[in-house]
Amino acid sequence: MKITPLIGLEVHLELETKSKMFCGCPADHFGKKPNTQTCPVCLGLPGALPVPNKKAIESCLQIGLALQCSINTISKFDRKQYFYPDLAKGYQISQYDEPFCSDGFLFLDSGKKIGIERVHLEEDTGKLQHKTLNGQKVTLVDYNRGGVPLVEIVSRPDLSSSAEAKEFLKKIHEIIRALGVSSVDLEKGQMRLEPTVNLCLENEIGSHYTPLVEIKNINSFNFASQAIEFEITRQAEEFSQTGIEKSSTNKTTRGYDAVKKNTFLQRSKEEAKDYRYFPEPDIPPFIIDAGYVEKLRQKLPLLPDQEIANLEKLGIDKKDAKILVSSNNQVALQTIKDYSTNSIVDIQKLASLIVNGKISIPVIASDSAAIQKSIISQYCDLTKIGTTDRGELEKVVREVLATHPGLVAEYQGGKASLAGFFVGQAMKATRGTADPQTLASLVADLLS
Numbered sequence: 441m442k443i444t445p446l447i448g449l450e451v452h453l454e455l456e457t458k459s460k461m462f463c464g465c466p467a468d469h470f471g472k473k474p475n476t477q478t479c480p481v482c483l484g485l486p487g488a489l490p491v492p493n494k495k496a497i498e499s500c501l502q503i504g505l506a507l508q509c510s511i512n513t514i515s516k517f518d519r520k521q522y523f524y525p526d527l528a529k530g531y532q533i534s535q536y537d538e539p540f541c542s543d544g545f546l547f548l549d550s551g552k553k554i555g556i557e558r559v560h561l562e563e564d565t566g567k568l569q570h571k572t573l574n575g576q577k578v579t580l581v582d583y584n585r586g587g588v589p590l591v592e593i594v595s596r597p598d599l600s601s602s603a604e605a606k607e608f609l610k611k612i613h614e615i616i617r618a619l620g621v622s623s624v625d626l627e628k629g630q631m632r633l634e635p636t637v638n639l640c641l642e643n644e645i646g647s648h649y650t651p652l653v654e655i656k657n658i659n660s661f662n663f664a665s666q667a668i669e670f671e672i673t674r675q676a677e678e679f680s681q682t683g684i685e686k687s688s689t690n691k692t693t694r695g696y697d698a699v700k701k702n703t704f705l706q707r708s709k710e711e712a713k714d715y716r717y718f719p720e721p722d723i724p725p726f727i728i729d730a731g732y733v734e735k736l737r738q739k740l741p742l743l744p745d746q747e748i749a750n751l752e753k754l755g756i757d758k759k760d761a762k763i764l765v766s767s768n769n770q771v772a773l774q775t776i777k778d779y780s781t782n783s784i785v786d787i788q789k790l791a792s793l794i795v796n797g798k799i800s801i802p803v804i805a806s807d808s809a810a811i812q813k814s815i816i817s818q819y820c821d822l823t824k825i826g827t828t829d830r831g832e833l834e835k836v837v838r839e840v841l842a843t844h845p846g847l848v849a850e851y852q853g854g855k856a857s858l859a860g861f862f863v864g865q866a867m868k869a870t871r872g873t874a875d876p877q878t879l880a881s882l883v884a885d886l887l888s
């Protein structure tokens with residue numbers, strides 16, 4: 441029997457806005473004293489009116505654009521009703537049938553296209569803390585996180601292995617980081633993962649599909665990958681024992697136990713109809729202007745795939761370019777770009793020395809010039825150029841002389857003071873790494 445896993449991913453991202461999604465409370469809730477960042481709006485008190493956060497909507501649209509989605513001209517918020525203590529209002533403001541963005545895609549390195557069903561905006565819930573107080577087991581609730589803007593990215597079930605799922609998640613992480621709309625810190629819960637898994641089993645008789653399983657709230661790429669692996673094996677075994685196939689009513693939700701490395705049944709999954717969605721009556725629908733979307737598209741930063749392509753154009757191997765972009769060391773990337781046209785630096789060699797850890801990037805807060813100087817001086821030491829390699833420097837001086845034939849003629853006509861200018865230009869070309877005396881003697885030799 442041929443088994444094909446069908447894996448989809450839901451990714452929740454907490455946006456890094458100043459205020460919450462529908463009120464003026466601070467959105468930065470991490471480590472704050474419980475229930476100190478709330479107001480009648482995010483607590484859902486009677487008469488409170490939500491006002492949508494423009495920056496959050498912009499960030500959601502930018503994520504959609506970066507994932508090649510269509511931006512829907514008309515969009516709205518809906519109420520999703522469910523009763524749970526982390527939800528102060530008894531409902532969550534989310535988006536149901538008219539999300540801001542839909543139908544996008546992302547390419548894996550293999551060239552496989554993974555569909556993005558939708559990118560929508562909603563509000564985060566509060567946080568429950570299970571504790572023992574005075575010998576009694578209690579659950580405490582902190583509403584500081586309630587109402588923080590949350591973007592949900594939903595992929596189509598186009599992924600067929602845990603490795604593909606992990607690559608997809610890493611790519612999403614890098615794209616969001618490049619956009620700068622969230623710190624995507626998984627440990628702080630700013631990026632939360634929910635894989636949906638089932639299997640297509642094919643034999644001579646036909647195709648069978650196992651019941652759909654959603655694995656909730658995972659906070660690491662490795663855990664997501666392990667949970668998917670476990671589910672693939674578990675569902676294949678379950679099917680061989682029970683023969684139960686996917687139906688419209690047997691979707692379940694499971695949790696992941698990182699210690700036991702297994703998934704466990706939490707509850708049978710609610711259907712959309714169980715949430716009794718209806719349009720949020722306090723927020724009118726949005727009409728999104730094409731010109732506004734175009735402006736947002738223009739403002740998109742360089743995305744990881746484009747950045748990798750640019751490094752390849754500078755002559756860097758794809759493998760090294762990917763590691764450099766993924767490491768997100770902006771000074772290292774800038775150094776490579778700055779030195780890409782420098783005649784004494786072999787740019788691929790510099791890149792591979794950085795990638796392989798031969799050049800250590802010093803941690804000097806906000807002093808990028810000092811970091812760059814250290815990178816280049818390590819490069820010169822490792823490759824023995826700069827101060828000692830007269831052959832390399834001769835190439836540089838020859839280039840300088842070739843670009844200033846008029847001045848060379850003047851020098852040879854008797855204007856000896858131009859020697860200083862040639863040395864200066866050569867020094868500039870080596871970004872100050874060369875020994876000035878060697879340069880001066882080269883200039884004198886080459887022009888004599």
Ligand SMILES: [Zn+2]
Nearest residue numbers: 463465479482
């Ligand atoms: Zn509030």
